[in-house]
Structures are given as structure tokens and as C-alpha cells.
Amino acid sequence: MVQIVLDVGCGIGLLSILCAQAGASKVYAIDASNIAREAKHVVKANNLSDIITVLHGRVEDLQLSEKVDVIISNWMGYMLLQESMLGSVIIARDRWLKPGGLMLPSYATLYLAPVTTNKHRDITDFWRNVEGIDMSAIIPAAKTHAFQEPIVEKVSSENVLAGPCMVKYININRVGIDELESISTEFRFSFMKSASLSGFALWFDVEFNGNLLSPFPIRCRFPFSSADGVPAFGNQRQQTTNLNEALVMSTGPEDPQTHWKQTLLYYLHPKEIEKGQQIEGILTLSKNYRPARSIWIDIQYTLDGRNYFGYNTVMK
Amino acid sequence: MVQIVLDVGCGIGLLSILCAQAGASKVYAIDASNIAREAKHVVKANNLSDIITVLHGRVEDLQLSEKVDVIISNWMGYMLLQESMLGSVIIARDRWLKPGGLMLPSYATLYLAPVTTNKHRDITDFWRNVEGIDMSAIIPAAKTHAFQEPIVEKVSSENVLAGPCMVKYININRVGIDELESISTEFRFSFMKSASLSGFALWFDVEFNGNLLSPFPIRCRFPFSSADGVPAFGNQRQQTTNLNEALVMSTGPEDPQTHWKQTLLYYLHPKEIEKGQQIEGILTLSKNYRPARSIWIDIQYTLDGRNYFGYNTVMK
Numbered sequence: 047m048v049q050i051v052l053d054v055g056c057g058i059g060l061l062s063i064l065c066a067q068a069g070a071s072k073v074y075a076i077d078a079s080n081i082a083r084e085a086k087h088v089v090k091a092n093n094l095s096d097i098i099t100v101l102h103g104r105v106e107d108l109q110l111s112e113k114v115d116v117i118i119s120n121w122m123g124y125m126l127l128q129e130s131m132l133g134s135v136i137i138a139r140d141r142w143l144k145p146g147g148l149m150l151p152s153y154a155t156l157y158l159a160p161v162t163t164n165k166h167r168d169i170t171d172f173w174r175n176v177e178g179i180d181m182s183a184i185i186p187a188a189k190t191h192a193f194q195e196p197i198v199e200k201v202s203s204e205n206v207l208a209g210p211c212m213v214k215y216i217n218i219n220r221v222g223i224d225e226l227e228s229i230s231t232e233f234r235f236s237f238m239k240s241a242s243l244s245g246f247a248l249w250f251d252v253e254f255n256g257n258l259l260s261p262f263p264i265r266c267r268f269p270f271s272s273a274d275g276v277p278a279f280g281n282q283r284q285q286t287t288n289l290n291e292a293l294v295m296s297t298g299p300e301d302p303q304t305h306w307k308q309t310l311l312y313y314l315h316p317k318e319i320e321k322g323q324q325i326e327g328i329l330t331l332s333k334n335y336r337p338a339r340s341i342w343i344d345i346q347y348t349l350d351g352r353n354y355f356g357y358n359t360v361m362k
Numbered sequence: 363m364v365q366i367v368l369d370v371g372c373g374i375g376l377l378s379i380l381c382a383q384a385g386a387s388k389v390y391a392i393d394a395s396n397i398a399r400e401a402k403h404v405v406k407a408n409n410l411s412d413i414i415t416v417l418h419g420r421v422e423d424l425q426l427s428e429k430v431d432v433i434i435s436n437w438m439g440y441m442l443l444q445e446s447m448l449g450s451v452i453i454a455r456d457r458w459l460k461p462g463g464l465m466l467p468s469y470a471t472l473y474l475a476p477v478t479t480n481k482h483r484d485i486t487d488f489w490r491n492v493e494g495i496d497m498s499a500i501i502p503a504a505k506t507h508a509f510q511e512p513i514v515e516k517v518s519s520e521n522v523l524a525g526p527c528m529v530k531y532i533n534i535n536r537v538g539i540d541e542l543e544s545i546s547t548e549f550r551f552s553f554m555k556s557a558s559l560s561g562f563a564l565w566f567d568v569e570f571n572g573n574l575l576s577p578f579p580i581r582c583r584f585p586f587s588s589a590d591g592v593p594a595f596g597n598q599r600q601q602t603t604n605l606n607e608a609l610v611m612s613t614g615p616e617d618p619q620t621h622w623k624q625t626l627l628y629y630l631h632p633k634e635i636e637k638g639q640q641i642e643g644i645l646t647l648s649k650n651y652r653p654a655r656s657i658w659i660d661i662q663y664t665l666d667g668r669n670y671f672g673y674n675t676v677m678k
Binding site: 063 | 374376379380383400404406408492493495496497498499503
């Protein structure tokens, strides 16, 4: 079975090589950055130049001489959508994917949950005694500085105060670019325990559709990012799956750490909440153009009938 | 005894407050950045507004209404001179220090030594097997990327291949700004063991002159920077000393880690050297204006009669 694969944002070419090793007859590997030159070296050194063609340029500007059976891409950014290449993946799909062709990953889901962490207390404790001097006067500025932007950090399931809400389910086979301009979701959480509500965590999972994959086992080797600061595709863990099951890569608090960790939206001031209390609101994520490719994040919510206007921030 | 102190680059005001607590009758705390506003809050919260006057501005632009007995400043950057405020400290000294007044720190010394580390091997090993794929073709680019600029990292005394050479001894009581435009030093090392020469490490120490200090014990509490990534003057260790001895703060490989760590200048390719072999050369550090406040580093040397032109790099 001849399979033609397109790797969007190929980087150093790892996914493309895995596809070639898995039996793809032809792989087009595209990257807009200069790393494409390195990918060419790697492909050549692995004697795969007859199968893998590395193209240096933007999806929007390149031409392919044929349609492809599979589009694979590691487009996911922090909080799924940050600096993501999903727009380029969608353009590639619409231009070059054969009818019935396969998108890998096939689905992506973004989650939101309220969390409690020690971060506010750590900042307060730190500044209360610096070399024996009470620097508490710094705390408001220190918190503003620390919390003005989302923080990429690992939390664990103990930090999560309620079952997560699905912010967006993206069917990558069908999603349009316009759907991603602005995502707005209502949420409602019932707190599982009394705690100090620090803010919210966002994370995602992606699914590699198994049923479609039977003839093409590359999903079994989709590499996970490492937890140790090495760029994506360093030190990966691998996951295999039954051929008829989907493979899910999750970056949630209960999962092993990946370089995506979770994305934390912190309040300036934590709020004490009680077990059983409810919080309802709306989260909006919008494409932002200053700085370029950033995401505007807005949360408005009600806690116990009192209106908080929540806050907004920008994920750069 | 009335002591008037000037703190150049006061940041949040920690040193100024320590000076006030140590008995200074008046402290002028200057910072060019907005952090001066926070320093004002801290000073006020500690009821020291009658002693400490925080001035927001550049030394070059401000006026003091009186001369000072002591100038204290944590001006040291990575590799001592990187993004350092020493120029501002010298201007402040020439404008405002009373004859016979005290500079804290009083002396600074920059050191150079050849080192061996695992960094080249780690990079090579990493790329030789990425998910089972030989990515060695990436190694030249990966090394160029990793080693094109100095790296701030901790080495230990086991990494050091020869006794350090003094690059520059700065008497802060007398040094002129022009002396710091370009520093050039000959070095000669005799290797203590056979090893793979990875490059060179730079580090420094500063000395707080004890004899002059007898009436003014603040040197006993000059805070060290922490090793855990917290900004300077977080979590410090303290060091006390006999009143008639100088206090030395060293950031060398054999010392406890500070946020300065050491600054490593790596070769693209390590060189195998033998115990007893000698290396001689010239290190030049020059002020660089693009990017602003960067330092041009040039090393030329001879190893075993063969001329290597060494290399140059910029510390941003």
C-alpha cells in the first residue's frame, strides 16, 4: 500500500523519518525555519533522500506536485494553541490531503479546571523575610509581576479542585481556521474540597485515530516531548496501543510531565472556597496580533452569586 | 560616628536597609529602573524614610546635596563585567565620595582557567540516538548553537585543568572607566592532568576591605546571591569575619554556587591534552556596543607550538 505523507513543521525531521521507517512510500517534510537545512542533512545521513523530500518554506508559499494520504504534525503549543501551527496544518489539509486522508493527530481537546497551589504563599513568605528584613511592601508588585502572564508549570491532580471542563474539542479533519479566531466556553465547577482557589489550569490531549490507522502503524511511535527542558523530540517516552484503538497523548495534571506541562492562570489574590461551592463563568481565548501570534485570555465568572469580572491576560 | 552611605543600583533597597540597620546616619539609594518605586515602599514600611532617601534616576543625571563616606554597590555581573554597573559606580565615586571614603566592594579580581566538562559528549550522545534514529548530522549545528555564546553554568574544581590565571585585578578605589574599555591579559597554563580540553572558565571574587571597616560593620552582612535561581539577594548565605580581616566573596568552582555560577567559553571541538603540556595565549575582553553593553571576548593561544587562532564570541 503506497502511502504519501506530509509532515508540517518537520523541524529536524524526526516524524518524517519515523514515517519513512514505518513504510511510507514518500514523505514531504516542510519547515519554514532554517532548521529545514538540518533536516536535509539528517535525511541524507540516514539514506532516506529517495523517500523524504525536505522543503524549506511556508505551507502557504510552497507547491506539492501530488496529493497526500496522511498529514502529520506536531503543531501543539503551550495551552494547545499558543504559537501553534494549526492554521498552517489546516491550509495544508485543504490544499493537499486526498479525500478520506488521515490527519495525525486527528482530534485535540483543551481542558480547564480550577486549581490550588502554594505559589501565592511562597511569594508572600519569601518577601516577608529577606535577610531578616520585612520586604512585604514588595509583595503586590511581586505578585503582579509573577501573575500578569500565564505560567507554564506542572501541577498534580492534588492541585485540581474540580473535574475539568472541556474548553474546545477540535476535529482536525474538519476544523476551519475561522473557528479558531475566538473560542468561548461556559464553564461550571463544583469544588471537591475547601481550599484556597489560586486560579485555573489549562491543558490538552490529542488523539491519533486508530481505526483509520490499521495499515499504517506510525501512531505507535509518535514521540512525546521530554520533561527535562530538552526540546520536543528529545528523550521521549513511547506508547503503543492496540491497532484498533486510538492513541491518546494527554498533558494533564495526572499524566507524566511533558515539556508542555500545564498552563496556569493565576489570580492576583487567591480566594477561599468551600467544598460544594459552585463557580460559573465564561472563558474566551482569542487570537491577538500584538504581540504577533499571542492569545488573549479572558475569564468572567460568578462565585456564590457575587459577580467577579475575573481578569484577562495575554499568552505570548 | 556619622556615616553617610550611597547605594548605587539599590534595587529593592536591601543593602541600603542593612546599612541603616548597621548604624549609617544617612543612606542615599539610587536606581535607574522602576524598581526604585518599590524600594521607596519597602523603606517606608520599615520606618526608615528618615534615614534612607531613594532616588529614581541614573547616577549621571542625579544630584546629591552632600558627599558620602561609603559607596556600596552590588554591581557585579556574570563574568564580573557583563552588564555591570561599575561605570556608574566609578562616576558616583568621583563625584560624591569624600577623600579617604570607602568603596564596598573595594577590590575585584577576574580569573581564567582551562576546563574539561562532559558538554561536548552529552550533545554528541544525545543526537546519535533520538528515538532510535541517528541524528548525528545535526551535531555540528547543535554545537554551533550551544557554544556560540558564553554559557553561565556551574563547574567544580574537578573540571579545572590548571591553576587559574588572574585576568584583571580592579582596585575600585582608584580604577578609571577607561581602564575597563578593553582588558588584555597573557595567560600560561600547565595542565595538571591529561584530559579533553573543553574550553575556559571565567569567575571572580570581590573583597570588602576590613581594615577600613572597623567602625562600620556592614561588610559582615553583605548578602550573597542564592544558587536556586532566585534573584540576587534572595535566600542568601552570610559570612562573618574578623573586624581586621577583609571579607572575600568568591564565585569560583570550589566555592558554593551563587547565581553568577561560572562563565564558560567552549570550543566547538574539544582538544585532547596531556598532563604537563602548556598552553599560552592572550585573552581580550572589550566593551562592545552592538548589542549595547555586551562584551567582546577574544582568545588567541598556542598549544605545543601549534598556532590556534582561538576564537571570539560576545557575552550579551
